[in-house]
Amino acid sequence: MAPNLFRPSFGTYPHVLVGRDPLVDEFEDTFDGLLDPTGLTVLLSGQRGMGKTVLLDAYARAARSAGWLVISDASSDGLLDRLSRDHLPRLLQTHADKPPTRLTSGSLSLGPIGAGGGWDDRYPAESTLRSQIAELTDALRTSGRGLVITVDEIQSAALEELRKLGEILQYARREDRMLAFAGAGLSTPIEELLDHPGATFLRRAEHHTIGPVSRSDVRTALAQTIADGDREIDVRALDRAADAAAGYPFMIQLIGYHTLKNAAPTGPVDVAAVDTGITAARRRLGRLVHAAALRPLSDVDRTYLLAMAQDDGPSRTGEIAKRMGVSAQYAGEYRRRLIRDGIIEPAGHGKVRFTIPYTADHLREHAAHDALEGLADESS
Secondary structure, eight states: OOOOOOOOSTTOOOSSOOSOHHHHHHHHHHTSSSOOGGGGEEEEEEOTTSSHHHHHHHHHHHHHHTTOEEEEEEOSTTHHHHIIIIIHHHHHHHHSSSOOOBOOTTSOOOSOOTTSOOBOOOSOGGGHHHHHHHHHHHHHHTTTOOEEEEEESGGGSOHHHHHHHHHHHHHHHHTTOOEEEEEEEEHHHHHHHHTSGGGHHHHTSEEEEEOOOOHHHHHHHHHHHHHHTTOOBOHHHHHHHHHHHTTOHHHHHHHHHHHHHHSOSSSOBOHHHHHHHHHHHHHHHIIIIIHHHHTTOOHHHHHHHHHHTTSSSOEEHHHHHHHHTSOHHHHHHHHHHHHHTTSEEEOSTTEEEESSTTHHHHHHHHHHHHHHHHHHHHHO
16 A cells, blocks of 8 residues: 555644744754854744644754754743753763763752653753853854754743743853744744843844745645655645645645545546545544634633624624624734734734634534534423
């Protein structure tokens, strides 16, 4: 059986990455020969499913290809502690002239690492992280290499940890150290984060907003991935799949995967297989993306979105308020909240639209389902 090369999982590097060539080239140029310091601090922002984590991985890949060391983590509490007690000691053990020694069970423990045990700390607690980075970058300098730290979901980071990390990066720049940083997160929370005094260093980062990919790039990703799996796809089927993906990178993987899963074992992939794949992809998008995005919202937030879902395209904010039976000012508060949470976005003067494809369909389907359940409960 021909392999299915589509990878419909968040953060998984796609078989074919399209629509991001200029950005990937920029990453590679950063680590190729004489460095451009502006590329050593990068911030990627975008809505859910736009491929931010994939591009963060592309940044790390470009660094590794140039021989740099990479530490990748997420912005949950304890980021700096994980850097100083786990990631950096492991790299120092391999690459520094005087690596830290492993603590035995009878030694003072600095916290669990891997299967257990700790690392001997040669530095005062307050200067440990900076000192470790200094030692590691000194050790790498002779070979023209450096260290990259990537942090995903940076909008969730503790501001004090970001502030300290920013100070370390600032010192590294002053000392001409080969230290790079890349972070990724949701658009609107990142915009708010940039306004906070604790995240000053991010304002000086090379900021890239990650949006949808073009229809031609979607077609290329679908066709090439299918071809690399020793299959063909009918032109009409390819066009239908490309239209359904709506420029949304995650949907490319979902549609491609489920289309091949439902295609006949031989012959070109046809429209029937694509239609079945689209249905399955939309269902899975609902479970993985829509449900997760809508779960934390309040009842009034949901009411606002259901009022929007009555439209097939962008919604007028005044009409939304009428449907809700509230004032424009009251509805405007929820509009701002939903934009901040990345659920909707402005679509011209007095208009808004959903940021994730098929959100309106998901809301309508679930509203109908809830209505049917309510009728069933009343009749029982």
